[in-house]
Amino acid sequence: MKVVKTLVTVGITVGLCYALxxxxxxxxxxxxxxxxxxxxxxxxxxxxxxPEPQVLNISGLQDEVTVEYDETGVPHIFAQNDHDLYLAQxxxxxxxxxxxxxxxxxxxxxxxxxxxxxxxLEQDRYQRRMGSVFGAExxxxxxxxxxxxxxxxxxxSDGINAYITQLKPRDYPVEYKLLGYxxxxxxxxxxxxxxxxxxxxxxxxxxxxRMTNILGKYGKAVAEELFPxxxxxxxxxxxxxTPLDFKPIPLPKAPVDFIGIGSNKVAEERDKGIGSNxxxxxxxxxxxxxxxxxxxxxxxxxxxxIWYQVQxxxxxxxxxxxxxxxxxxxxxxxxxxxxxxxxxxxxxVVDWYQVKFKDAKKEEYWHDNQWKKIQKxxxxxxxxxxxxxxxxxxxxxxxxxVYLDNEKPIRDNIPTGHALRWIAHExxxxxxxxxxxxxxxxxxxxxxxxxxxxxxxQNFIFxxxxxxxxxxxxxxxxxxxxxxxxxxLDGTNPAADWQGFIPQLHNPHVKNPKRGFVxxxxxxxxxxxxxxxxxxxxxxxxxxxxxxxxxxxxxxxxVDSLRELQNDNYNLKAEDWLPTMLSFVKKPTQxxxxxxxxxxxxxxxxxxxxxxxTIFTVWVDLLNNAIWEDDFGYDKNxxxxxxxxxxxxxxxLKQPNAxxxxxxxxxxxxxxxxxxANVTLNATIDSLTxxxxxxxxxxxxxxxxxxxxxxxxxxGLDALSKMDVKIGGGSGIVNATTGRTGPSWRMIVQxxxxxxxxxxxxxxxxxxxxPGSPHYDDMVETWRKGELNSLLFLQNKEEKSERIKQxxxxxxx
Amino acid sequence: MSTSSNNSIFSPFTGLLLALAIxxxxxxxxxxxxxxxxxxxxxxxxxxxxxxxxxxxINILVWLALAFWSHWRSEGILTTKIAGVLPLGGSxxxxxxxxxxxxxxxxxxxxxxxxxIRQLIKK
Numbered sequence: 045m046k047v048v049k050t051l052v053t054v055g056i057t058v059g060l061c062y063a064l065x066x067x068x069x070x071x072x073x074x075x076x077x078x079x080x081x082x083x084x085x086x087x088x089x090x091x092x093x094x095p096e097p098q099v100l101n102i103s104g105l106q107d108e109v110t111v112e113y114d115e116t117g118v119p120h121i122f123a124q125n126d127h128d129l130y131l132a133q134x135x136x137x138x139x140x141x142x143x144x145x146x147x148x149x150x151x152x153x154x155x156x157x158x159x160x161x162x163x164x165l166e167q168d169r170y171q172r173r174m175g176s177v178f179g180a181e182x183x184x185x186x187x188x189x190x191x192x193x194x195x196x197x198x199x200x201s202d203g204i205n206a207y208i209t210q211l212k213p214r215d216y217p218v219e220y221k222l223l224g225y226x227x228x229x230x231x232x233x234x235x236x237x238x239x240x241x242x243x244x245x246x247x248x249x250x251x252x253x254r255m256t257n258i259l260g261k262y263g264k265a266v267a268e269e270l271f272p273x274x275x276x277x278x279x280x281x282x283x284x285x286t287p288l289d290f291k292p293i294p295l296p297k298a299p300v301d302f303i304g305i306g307s308n309k310v311a312e313e314r315d316k317g318i319g320s321n322x323x324x325x326x327x328x329x330x331x332x333x334x335x336x337x338x339x340x341x342x343x344x345x346x347x348x349x350i351w352y353q354v355q356x357x358x359x360x361x362x363x364x365x366x367x368x369x370x371x372x373x374x375x376x377x378x379x380x381x382x383x384x385x386x387x388x389x390x391x392x393v394v395d396w397y398q399v400k401f402k403d404a405k406k407e408e409y410w411h412d413n414q415w416k417k418i419q420k421x422x423x424x425x426x427x428x429x430x431x432x433x434x435x436x437x438x439x440x441x442x443x444x445x446v447y448l449d450n451e452k453p454i455r456d457n458i459p460t461g462h463a464l465r466w467i468a469h470e471x472x473x474x475x476x477x478x479x480x481x482x483x484x485x486x487x488x489x490x491x492x493x494x495x496x497x498x499x500x501x502q503n504f505i506f507x508x509x510x511x512x513x514x515x516x517x518x519x520x521x522x523x524x525x526x527x528x529x530x531x532x533l534d535g536t537n538p539a540a541d542w543q544g545f546i547p548q549l550h551n552p553h554v555k556n557p558k559r560g561f562v563x564x565x566x567x568x569x570x571x572x573x574x575x576x577x578x579x580x581x582x583x584x585x586x587x588x589x590x591x592x593x594x595x596x597x598x599x600x601x602x603v604d605s606l607r608e609l610q611n612d613n614y615n616l617k618a619e620d621w622l623p624t625m626l627s628f629v630k631k632p633t634q635x636x637x638x639x640x641x642x643x644x645x646x647x648x649x650x651x652x653x654x655x656x657x658t659i660f661t662v663w664v665d666l667l668n669n670a671i672w673e674d675d676f677g678y679d680k681n682x683x684x685x686x687x688x689x690x691x692x693x694x695x696x697l698k699q700p701n702a703x704x705x706x707x708x709x710x711x712x713x714x715x716x717x718x719x720x721a722n723v724t725l726n727a728t729i730d731s732l733t734x735x736x737x738x739x740x741x742x743x744x745x746x747x748x749x750x751x752x753x754x755x756x757x758x759x760g761l762d763a764l765s766k767m768d769v770k771i772g773g774g775s776g777i778v779n780a781t782t783g784r785t786g787p788s789w790r791m792i793v794q795x796x797x798x799x800x801x802x803x804x805x806x807x808x809x810x811x812x813x814x815p816g817s818p819h820y821d822d823m824v825e826t827w828r829k830g831e832l833n834s835l836l837f838l839q840n841k842e843e844k845s846e847r848i849k850q851x852x853x854x855x856x857x
Numbered sequence: 858m859s860t861s862s863n864n865s866i867f868s869p870f871t872g873l874l875l876a877l878a879i880x881x882x883x884x885x886x887x888x889x890x891x892x893x894x895x896x897x898x899x900x901x902x903x904x905x906x907x908x909x910x911x912x913x914x915i916n917i918l919v920w921l922a923l924a925f926w927s928h929w930r931s932e933g934i935l936t937t938k939i940a941g942v943l944p945l946g947g948s949x950x951x952x953x954x955x956x957x958x959x960x961x962x963x964x965x966x967x968x969x970x971x972x973x974i975r976q977l978i979k980k
Binding site for chain 2: 064074818
């Protein structure tokens, strides 16, 4: 009896320990997670920090490094050589952001199954089949060829590992405890994976399939008419009339017209909020007589923050700015002499080639009048729990055949049976660009640094205290015939291949333009006179047009003038559209009256409490949808793209009786644009009333409709997110804060002589990735209010500042 | 078997249990609390009920002290967040209760196991 009793007790005890020691589906390993010895409790950081310097022994250091943390948790690193500088950068970044760095590189490497199991397999497969690991490997090769890049990359990696090896399980970031796994050693190739992932975020957009479906349905004339290669209203990045300072090389001959078979998978729109603004005003427009530069990259708003601020100081370099955890150097920032920033170009660097396989074995494909061998790359996925899945990806000389015809793509703008040619598969040296920019002292050194860069192509803005301002639309651009790659290309025709690259010095650029400022907001890089093809469509022009109008009239600029422009909520699209839309409502009904009054009184600013932007946004979307859905969205199996809003407005204004306005789904009736406007206004009012279950009024406020959330990287963790942040702006607004995207780092730099440069910045989060740290989200409120922190830029380690709250001394072991 | 002083709050049993619980959990994974409780009870507990009660009580005490210290010095910055991540409606109190139930249960069962094993061997 006693034996049985004992066995039962011991059994229950051991069983409970076992059950609580492992995760069950979404339930974390609760025993470990709840234990105050090992669990989340140990991640809660004390509010008051220790003022006494902390000394740590780090293996691999060549000399002593001092790290001063300021009151926002920004590390200011003082090293005695490059190696130690990057080692320390790796160390402090890992200290604040280890989980995020590893998670994001696992994502990039298609290894999420190792953390979350089978449910991530399709995502992982997509990542690898697009060739992101293949690209990272090549990229890594390129980065290691630059001896300086190699030192930085390896030391950075050593620094991260120095941090990881001294961790005990109780010190792991809380997300490891929540998901039940442990950090693995860092390797330098992870930095390459991270940078490749930026190409995924910024330079993987592809409409080729949709455009080919349109081509198949309506023919080339209609496709080109409704999807023009330059927008109706534009203010290009490189000002019109900027003279060329190079002799263009001839464009390759356009391949013969090709109508691909397209594909029949359902379409999905790209996130419209990804983009950025930057601008710099020259000395003649500023109070100080020297340039002021501004940049705000718009990315998905997430926690831990995408960006991490740091000051890096060593012989030959003293730079401050933001970087992305996982990569050494500063990506957007300033030093004593120059400041720089980036926005995305959105070049056409993704092309699809229809593959003709010899037979079902898919071992050879037809190209240049011969059968060529398919290369195979084996991808192995380790699934949490021990299972492995093996996948073979076929490669032509173009690149991977991402999905075969019998497979269903996870992203539905990916054609099946087509090979992908993508700039992200090229060998590259992006890190060298940042290494040299961090140290650049003038325009020439900035231009030299840009020469290393390949993807994702960026509009690199520049200002120096020699009173130069400049902008280079920079990256590696394939040398193509005009509009080559607007549609799917013929994979058998060698003339359709990429024929080399645009010489880097021929990339669009401008230095000290007459207008006294440079700017970019993802709009068309140049006017149509530029001798090469970069893309046929860029981001809508509204932000760029608004910024350029404001800068044109700006004089005696100070930092605050630029800050105010960063927060500009003016809705230029409403200015373009509203008068026309309102003119269509000739005899308003009772119901329409209230909405019309709101729209007529609205000052066209997307401020948080306005109702106007809510009604306008819904109405304009419904109207565009009503015009085009019957023509381009009638069959979910044939994904097409609707003409841009800009093209649609042009059509409404110039051809108000166009046949396109008729809804083909109503056989015995011919709709006019006026009718569509009235019907969609009613639909707008109905849907908004239903949404809030309330009539027009404060419940319809823009901030409620837009509902900006800054979410934790793990889906569903609202408790670790900042939900419903009350802020204005929107898509196409200079303050480009949408529901899920927005200015992810706002920076303004006032250049100055003799080390008097002043930087200001903020991001929607905090320096620490630990939800248990006061620095997890302590910048959100400053960001929300449109304010900036004054950035502490120290000249040397002896410089004292009362803003320094903690000192960390790293000594060699 | 009579109730000895080893079942009171201040006894060699509670003292040893306290020391082992802290030492084991500092050095080993969380479940070592069951082991610590079992060893202490094996050596010094004098009744099954006492072993369970004291095992649960001491472990709750240790966990409570540590959890509260973490909560207090961080002004609860993470407690409310985690109480939202787990389905506890953001209630820090509920999170404390869940934590202490787990700690108490494992501690109590561990101690009971230790006591029962000794009874078996003694015989």
